[in-house]
Amino acid sequence: MLSRGHFSKINFRPTLITMEITKIPNKILAKKMEKVAVDDIKSGLYKGLISDMRTAMVENNGVGLAANQVGKDLRIFVVDKKLAEENNVPDAFINPEITEYSKESDEMEEGCLSVPDYWAQIKRAKKIKIKFIDENGTKQKIKAKGFLARVFQHETDHLNGLTIKERTAEVRLRTDLLSNK
């Protein structure tokens, strides 16, 4: 997920671009990502990838990044380190699954590194519960609310093959249906 606020942090120091961000209509962005094996997490197989994803997210001023956004068919996403620290949660999520959504929702403008020059009001649940495996291979289940819950929903959407384009279309469709009544 891309946050407008982060534009203020852009620096002009030349950096080595480690990973290219996939953009729509790349097919990997429309695909459900494959689950990762716990043994492979424990053996450290994905440490390098997760580290590279963090770097790519920071270089591109994102607040979250899913593995298919760097061309990897894996159920992994990372979120902004500061956002994670503020909420006392990890910043890398493996095989995440949102298990509960609050009925209460709110709308906020979202952008996405994979959908350039596009911003849209997206309706999301205010609170969620998410289960996942952490970088050490330990199963965890946590609650999230507000902006963090929004980032989790945005990144989990990616791993299920959805971008904000589909979310926006869904809202438009719902509005159209309502106005036809």
Ligand SMILES: [Zn+2]
């Ligand atoms: Zn995104």
